[in-house]
Amino acid sequence: MNGTGALPLPKRWTQHLEQPFAKRLRRMTYAAPALIAADWGTTNFRLFLFGTDGEIIAKHTANIGLKNLGVLSFEQALLSVMKGDFDRPDLPILLSGMVGSRTGWVEAPYQSCPSSLAAIAATLVDAPSSKLKVKIVPGLSAPADHEGLLNVMRGEETQLFGLSASHGDGVFVLPGTHSKWAKVENGIVEGFSSYMTGEMFQVLKSHSILGDLMHNDKDDEAAFKLGVDRAMADKSFLSLVFSVRTEGLFGHIAPESLSSYLSGLLIGSEIRAESIRHGVRPVGIVGDGTLSNLYKRALLHTGFTDVAIHDGDEASARGLWAIAHEGKLVL
Template identity: 35%
Template sequence: MTSRYIAVDWGSTNLRAWLIEQDRCQASRQSEAGVTRLNGKSPQSVLAEITHGWRDSATPVVMAGMVGSNVGWKNVPYLTLPVRLDTIGEQLTPVDDNVLIVPGLCVRREENHNVMRGEETQLIGALALAPASLYVMPGTHCKWVQADSAHIVDFHTVMTGELHAVLLRHSLIGAGLPEQQPSPAAFSAGLARGLATPALLPELFTVRAAHILGSLAPEAVSEFLSGLLIGAEVATMRERFSPQPITLVGGEALTNRYQQALAAVGYQATVLAGDTAFQAGIRSIVNAMAN
């Protein structure tokens, strides 16, 4: 077992790093220097900054996420499903001295073309900490991942988070709105609507009409829209998956919303923090490297 290493989750807009010793996190750092926000700096220099004082030549750095994409440090090949999770760590790509990138996963079928980077590392950890046959991974692009006891079998991506942002910022739904406020009631109302009527196109304009006509508080449009989109997502995706053990992997705010949505259709889900899953996944990879 490698007693000291650095785990890095390097996405498009953010970068997080953890210093691990004896399987314990000793320090963590984060930065907004995602791979699309390097501002002229090289990936090597950004990594050196965020790991300053942590590294020596014997300390491996294992990275996952968009750092391995065509806009990242190096375009690392995807592994095509089905994939055994315990073999992902055998196919790391070195990009610098003792710096390696975890490969992403892809589906290449006529009816389903899909890719992921970063979530595969969370899945390795989730399999050990909260095994399930279905993993739901909320985020900008929510992943619904089918698994068995050792393999990732299939996955689908739903652009719910991105669609929410685009509609609020770049469509009439968000035009002229005041600052948005938390509203569990508005979220629940939107969730009920989305679950009942998952065909979204006829529903979206009613969000604007509702606040113009006074049926929806203008400061609660974001919450109602979030509920509507998540409800439609869950209603649509449950048609693909029968009731089964589910693990939600992600940040607390989003997993709480998805847990509420799943419970509304009779699905109970275990929740696992995304950072916890990621660190456990990197730990499994590093331990396998040392054996």
């Protein structure tokens, strides 16, 4: 007997009773489904189902990034994850990320900065599909800066418009394989710069002589801050990178702390360049986990006092909905 004096129902009965109730509750709680959207990158795939009120009804992740598709077409891959709540092929579908690259489903040409939500929504590209109504968000390009360097992004623009809608203007850093620093004013992405920080870390650690001295990596705050401090000084970056080896050879930094030192050098070099470009001002970090926390620690250490971390998935979802609404895919 249970605590009420009643006999407990067999589990197979309770499962039968609970499932219809859960479905009824979901129907009462959420608005009618209106949009399927996804952030579809080289490695990651995040799917969202939105109601007519713009709230997220369901989320799903899948291992169908561009490099994992195998023999599947993009249409087949997308259909393979449209199950359960997502089994709604009649809904409009909006995709952002590398799915719109030259090697993606269809190329969505870059739109030049400065760029607004309206400009992006007006240049959505139809993806060829016999079964689905799919549009793809174009990426952004930044004209040559004072150093003559061009920059491009795909996927991050959606996060920026999502953040602009929920948090307003600012300078945002989007850490990753290729880190981005972007400036948003009056809802317009004015421009951005790119850094191969994440990729450079992996190359130097795994495919250079520096990695030979790194063992049993741990998070060492002192080594990380030392790297940041040295990167903020006016010294050659290539010379600083070589110091990872010499600091290890002479035992100044322990083998398990060298990766923290290298992280500090790389992230610090970003902050130095962006401090010159934007000055010390509030910064929003887009992402989560260890990497975003490293950037926050480095920024606070170098004198930035107003630093916030924003959830990357939430920013993508908000941006996809904002673009769909502006583009009249939803009312």
